[in-house]
Amino acid sequence: MEKKYLSVRGTSDFDSSQSLAFHNLTKKSRETLSLFGYDEIILPILEEAGLFAKGVGQTSDIVSKQMFKIQDKDTVLRPEGTAQVIRYYIQHSLFKQSDFHKFFYIGPMFRGERPQKGRFRQFHHIGVEAIGSDSVFLDAEVISLAMKILDTVGISQKELIINSLGCGKDKEKFSKRLFKDLSQKKNELCSNCQSRLARDPLRVLDCKKKTCKNIVSTLDLDNSCLCKECLYSFEKLLSLLNNLGVEYTYQPQLVRGLDYYTNTVFEIITSGLGAQDAIGAGGRYNNLVKFLGGPQTPAIGFALGVERILLLLNEQKQVNGLDVFIAVAEKDLYKDAFSLLNQLRGAGIISDCDYLNKSLKAQMRVAQKKASKFVIILGSQELLQQKVALKCMEDGSQEDVNLKDLPVKISKLLGKELKQC
Ligand SMILES: [Zn+2]
Ligand SMILES: [Zn+2]
Structure with a gap:
């Protein structure tokens, strides 16, 4: 008997109906993205591993557990788009051409960890990065854009959760407070969180383990670590969202597991998918461009998970009929x-x-x-x-x-x- 080859675990074949659904989704997304003035870029799938170690953070799940390395061990299949877009922005000195850029990308991302339900080795992101402005209006634009894309493609059941991490100083203050609170319950945390608590207490808030989630829910978190300016701009953002008719839930334990976020962070969640419930997420990252070797440049972005959206839409079989x-x-x-x-x-x-x-x-x-x-x-x-x-x-x-x-x-x-x- 000849060996039968199967698809690699964690990858999916799109049949013609799913491919049609994929194209409908990306077509409608592109229309909305252009409506908001974003330009498409297409970047390579391969990047240097160090870019993400530095940009996303050494202790993040993505870098410590999930990156898909290929034989040449300095190269990975890109695990996410933000660090890559910033690499592109810096490499081509785009800040010299214009002081404000609005990009979007649609393409595959990869993770190397053992695949589980709802998590794939290869999946697609629709992502947006707006680079060069610290205006809170831009935060409101970006968040409403993410919601608008989901509306347009037919995802009505969704919830926007939002928080502000504040500037670097506020984040540090919050981190110290968290370390103090969590240290008292250290023995109840999972082993992974115990070991990273000292280095990076914020990560504990992202832990998916039930024990850690329970402990986090007992913490009395609020936005008291925000400085006056950061608190003011967060409140302004919320009022802008109110004006736009975008509903949200303030959730002080939302931090997002990536080093680069500052100030606004958000997630769009849905109950339609079970435990793996985020269909999109993003936030502001005012220090990343500088951190990766560019000039100090504020920026904000998000990414939407295409497979999860398609799963939610679960559209009827579509056929491209003949004339x-x-x-x-x-x-x-x-x-x-x-x-x-x-x-x-x-x-x-x-x-x-x-x-x-x-x-x-x-x-x-x-x-x-x-x-x-x-x-x-x-x-x-x-x-x-x-x-x-x-x-x-x-x-x-x-x-x-x-x-x-x-x-x-x-x-x-x-x-x-x-x-x-
Ligand atoms: Zn601040
Ligand atoms: Zn944990």
């Missing part, structure tokens, strides 16, 4: 079918046939399966008179049509504009 299927009554007519196909496709009519020598009846079944609107039946008798039979699949009516009139006739019936070829 016309060409059936042949005798197999030596494939030559005529082939040239007619070419002519119809040239006129912009979506058409197909099969080359399987099936019976006419079997070909009609294929036409039905392919959701074809019309079938052209080629018979040698009719072809002698330069005619074919055109059957409408909706009402079953059939008529003979002159070969040369076909493209115009079908275009008219379809309500399509005839492409001049």
Whole structure:
């Protein structure tokens, strides 16, 4: 027996229906992203491992457990987009071209850890990074954009949770307070959190283990670590969201597991997926550009998880129907079918046939399966008179049509504009 190959664990094959759903989702997202003035960029899948160790943080789950290294151990398949976009921004000195950039990207990301339900080795992000402005209006724009994309694609059941980590100083203050509070309950934390508590107490708030979650829920957290300016801008942001009609829940334990966040952090969650409930997340990262070797530049962004959104939409099977299927009554007519196909496709009519020598009846079944609107039946008798039979699949009516009139006739019936070829 020959070995059968299976897809790599944690990867998924999109069938034609899922591919259509994927394209519908990305098409609608692109429309909304352009509406808000964001420019698309397409960046490589491979990046240097160190970029994420530095940009995302050495103790983050992504870097410590999840990165997908390839044999050359300094290279990884990108695990997320933000550090990469900032690498791109710095490498090409984009700050010299303009002091404000709004980018978006749509593409695959990779994680190397053992896959589990709802977590994939390869998955897609729709991501946005707005670089160069510290305005709270931009925070409101970015958050409302994320919500708008989800609205547009049909995700109505969702909740926005939001918090502010404050500036670097506030974050440090919060971190110290957290360390003090959590140290008293250190023995109850999972082993991973016990070991990282001293280095990075904020990570404990992100831990998915039940014991740690329980302890976090007993902490009396609030925004008292924010300085006056940070508190003011957070309150301003909330009022801007109110004005935009964007509903949110303030959640002081929300920190997001990446080093680069400062001030605004947010997540969009849904109950539709069970435990793995975030479909999007983002925040402000005012120190990352500097930290990765660029000039001090404030920025904010988010990423939406495409697979999770598709799972939620769980759309009905979609078929890209044909305009016309060409059936042949005798197999030596494939030559005529082939040239007619070419002519119809040239006129912009979506058409197909099969080359399987099936019976006419079997070909009609294929036409039905392919959701074809019309079938052209080629018979040698009719072809002698330069005619074919055109059957409408909706009402079953059939008529003979002159070969040369076909493209115009079908275009008219379809309500399509005839492409001049
Ligand atoms: Zn502050
Ligand atoms: Zn833990």
